[in-house]
Amino acid sequence: MATTGPSLLSATLASGSSLVLLQLFSRVVTFVLNQALVRLVSPQVFGTTSIQFELLLSTILFLSREGVRNALLRAPSNVASSSNQKVANQLITNISLLPVLLGIPTAVLSAVVYLGSSSSVTSSQPHFRLSVALYVLAAFFELLSEPLYIRTQNELRFHVRVRAEGTAVMLKTVVTFLVLVSATEEWALLAFAFGQTAYGLAMLVSFAIACSDSLDFRPKRVSVTTQNRTESLLFEPALFSLSIAMTGQSLIKHFLTEGDKFIVSRLSPLADQGGYAVAANYGSLIARIVFQPIEETARVFFSKTLSSSTAESETKKTPAGSREALQTAATVLLTLLLAFNHLLLFAVTFGPPYLSLAICLVLPRKYLATSAPSILHVYVYYIPMMAFNGVLEAFFASAASPADLRAQSRWMLVFSAAFVAAAVGFARGFGMGDAGLVWANVANLALRAGYAWAFVKRFFREQGAGDLVGWKRAVPPLPVLAVFAGAAAIVRGSASSYNGVPLHLIAQKGHLATGVACLLGCLLTCVVLERKAVMQLVGPLRKAR
Template identity: 30%
Template sequence: MSSRDALKSASALASYNVLLQVVFRVLTFLLNAFTLRFVSKELIGVVNVRLTLLYSTLVFLSREAFRRACLSGGSGAGRNWRQVINLLWLTLPLGVLWALLLVCVWLWLLEAPDAQIIPHYGPAVGIFALAAVQELLAEPLWVLAQAHMFVRLKVVAESLAMVAKCLLTVVMVVSAPDWGLYIFSAAQFVYTGFLVLCYVVFFCRFLGSEDANQKCFPLRGVGELLPHRADQEPWTDWTLTKLTWSFFKQSFLKQILTEGERYVMTFLNVLSFGDQGVYDIVNNLGSTVARFLFLPIEESFYVFFAKVLERGRDVRNQKQEEVAIAAEVLECLLKLVLVIGLIVTVFGYAYSHLALDIYGGSLLSTGTGPTLLRCYSAYVLLLAVNGVTECFVFAAMSQEEVDRYNLVMLGLSVSFLVLSYMLTWWAGGVGFILANCLNMGLRILHSLFYIRRYFHSSPWKPLRGLLPSRVLLLVLVLSAVVTAFSEGMLCCDSGWMLKLVHICVGGVCLLSVLVTVLLTETQLVQFVRTQLLPHYRKKHT
């Protein structure tokens, strides 16, 4: 696959992933707004913080390293997919081991919630762990689909699974609210079951078909999806195994950084279950844009950079045409996420209180909720830049550089946990966001130094993507001032007419920002128009 074809595939994957995240977030948004009317914030805290942390930790530690290693090199004809699939199946026994360990920790080392207020905690822990192990059954199929750019499969599979989860949750919350944690545990198990089923059905139909033969798919039958060893060859690629081990050490540290506030809340009890519930809801609202756009872009263009660049090789020793494309794409991506992040930061400040009041009523809009969401709006800007810079860095690093970066991640993990604990005692939930901002800033600096050094001896300067036009910055500053003044005068204890006026003011300011982007950021507009939007048009024609 040429670099241009890889760019088209990555753009399509990013487009479909963005669509998928939109569906996910809309459904989750509506589901949370619905369940807030039927369940307590303490129950929300246990489900969304403690049980979700168990699930995400188990899944992430079991598969993340395998994904990053096995996607390096893409779907080239020289790959031995039998060895890759054998390696990927190790995620299942690894997941079982992690499940046994984490279930013991969650049941016996952590303080259990009051059974009178939140019953069925023990069975819920077991079901969430079982759901995570069930999802690992689809891991070899997921990697095959990503490497061969089956962009629609992920959208369809995860959308169907999410719809099934939401429908089951709504039905059970209405019909049997006393079931408590059983409701969310069953819904999670159904979600992973649907996910695995969709991937299995697709590949059972695809393998051996005329379409597979036309695409020269490396596997011929369903039996080749199972682990097996061919004569006179190793069971798996030793180089790929060592790279997986390097990423595994890094993934453990990255998980601490990603879910650090939940670990602090879970293991150090700095917030009550009710406060954890409010924080998690605000965190989900604040991360909406990150999940809509930044995460799909990071996942999709990591695949692109991994295909185009030869891992660990100096920029002068690579194909210059492909390096030029990678530099151009990186610059445009940095500009794109920076502009989006600045918009979220500017308008998030003036509309946090109103958004929480509409979403959850006084349960969220009173107390620390608006302050949390305002701080998170600023944190989104750092999330935006870090996602793109790290996806490039992880695709370009050699194994030795990955190992060295593990030491950096270790230091960042320790400092983050210490900062989270100290700042939370000082500022409550806001302390978590402040600690995240400091830590994310350090990660961005490391990635920027690496990218600058990587392109130092070349004519390309992709970091110019972090320099928006002065006109755009001026319009953003004016919008921040106008919307903040509007909030103070019109929102949020006034009637709905004044609130609507406040919303209209924000709409006019946002329109001004978007027009300014169209007029001043022509390279960015061209990138979005040629690489991202065409895939949406194809989807709907």
């Protein structure tokens, strides 16, 4: 049975809710764990595991699977006949095995390069090489589960991933904590390595159990008849070409995404790497809980919706179904952008005046002397930009042709050069230190989001639906902007008057009361002035459900 627009929207919205709850659970658990870990281990150990080891892990996983994963989201969820469905499923299965094959040389090469380039201070830590080997093993466990992950995603069985990741996060947390509290400081690196290995193994076992009805993932050739000609295929040509294009692009994209960690791991002392890791963990908490699930579910929704609109327009020779799908995609995109614009307003208005107080309350004392506080101040601007870029690039990845991907890759080379120049300039030239790297990331994300938005406009225009998207529909009205500007002036004036007052809740109670009053005023303004506009925007989505 076909996956219709409304049922697809309902499934992806349910998926988004489930993933937000999963991220909330996993990040709260991780946050509590980190609060304990940063008190149990030194900044040097935390910097090695959270910056360098995590960078090694993400490099292996991202380069091996990201391109294939995004390409296969466009695979049709169903085909007209059962025989054709069986053929299509086998071709998709064959492509889904590529991350495992790519992962072996990628893991070996990444580990060799990392070990060869590690400083003597880093590599002299106890059990360093064994910990690296365990992180590589953990990455390979995750890659072995990738064909099963792709199958469940294309079958819209999102609950499988929620259950698998929830189990894996809990197991990783328990293993890491138990090793740390039961062993000496010498085992600190191995504690994190054992925890990550447990995570990868739990992911593999969970997906294997969920797909136990069919675990035969041997690549098989199938016979396909097209235009009275039968040919033997191992991969579906269009999806394979798209997978190769996206995999090739992933190297550049990975550098742009993790470029700050690359630079920090090479240039900053281990203690500052620990401070950077703590700041990143705290600063990106909201992004990981809310925006990462939104980006992932948006990518699934846009991929399925836009591919189905193309299929309908080709088979029915009418733009009616395609127009409806395009309108739904545009509404989802604009609704998300409107929400993120409000996030930006709240972050810029209330973040800077109250962040110093929050840092002193949450951040462990030994990290106050690191780069963590200055980095967290930049996250006020970094998090909203992550949100904008995430959803816009999700749309781009869902609709772009191989030619579009090649064009984006060329521009990403330009963005990479700009990022490196900005990172060096901000961090060294302007004396911002590690915070300068985050500012460079903000600029990089803004360029990427702008490029993706230009693609969105062009895509809808070429589909004859340019009227469906417009930036004005995603921006709050002027009265709302004016209220936020007034609130920003008030809370900054309050912060100035409390300058020099101890950073404690009781001592700062007047400043906090001012912030709460202004926050309530901004929320009330949004509800009163934007309720009608928001209802008009999300009305089609409610009907679709």
